[in-house]
Amino acid sequence: MIPQNDYEDLTADFEEVAQPSRTYKLDLERKRIVGFTDGREAIEQAIYKALSTERYDHLIYTWNYGAEIGKLFGQTIPFVYSEIKRLITEALTHDDRIESVDAFSFSHVKQKVHVQFIAHTIVGAIEIQKEVDI
Numbered sequence: 001m002i003p004q005n006d007y008e009d010l011t012a013d014f015e016e017v018a019q020p021s022r023t024y025k026l027d028l029e030r031k032r033i034v035g036f037t038d039g040r041e042a043i044e045q046a047i048y049k050a051l052s053t054e055r056y057d058h059l060i061y062t063w064n065y066g067a068e069i070g071k072l073f074g075q076t077i078p079f080v081y082s083e084i085k086r087l088i089t090e091a092l093t094h095d096d097r098i099e100s101v102d103a104f105s106f107s108h109v110k111q112k113v114h115v116q117f118i119a120h121t122i123v124g125a126i127e128i129q130k131e132v133d134i
Contacts, residue, residue, distance in 0.1 A: 021046075021097060040123045043097050047119060051130055053059050067091035072113075072134055080113050080134050081106050087129070088117065097122050108134075 025037035026045055037045060055066035067087050072080050088099045103118040113132045118125050 010062055018096075040121075043095075043119075043121050043123060044126055044128075046097070047092060047126070050095070050129075051088065055091070059083070062096045069132055072089055075134060077108055077113070077134070080108075080132070084113065084115055084132060085117075088115070093117060098114060 007082045011047075013090070017099075020038060021042040022036055022038040023042050023045070025035050025041070026049075027034045028048075031060050051064065051067050051069070053061065053066035054070045055061075055068045056063060057066070057070075067090075069084070069087055072083060073085075084106070085104050090102075092101050094097045098119050100120045101117055102118075105116045107114045111134055113134055114129065115131050115132065116127065118127050
């Protein structure tokens with residue numbers, strides 16, 4: 001006997017709720033955790049951590065977390081400029097709080113590429129600067 005279901009009675013009796021972004025606050029100068037942070041500061045910290053973590057190198061993180069910036073080491077400046085935009089965008093847009101990344105500008109001094117960009121988040125635009133060794 002096959003059970004019969006009346007699909008008209010199936011309604012969602014739950015509501016999706018966004019989780020707060022409250023997390024431990026990193027004190028990068030003293031290399032300590034000091035309390036908690038939330039909101040804009042938590043998103044800035046998440047951006048810093050995602051761009052500072054090499055993707056696929058740490059078992060504790062999923063394969064979606066981090067950036068593959070290490071593969072740019074030893075590459076030519078034009079290649080780095082073209083790839084770093086894609087790598088940063090890919091690393092950051094996995095976070096639900098970051099809607100888009102744009103307004104990239106690049107410069108380089110010797111073996112360091114300086115990149116500036118704007119991350120559009122749920123709390124507004126955040127200007128980010130990152131230095132990459134090549």
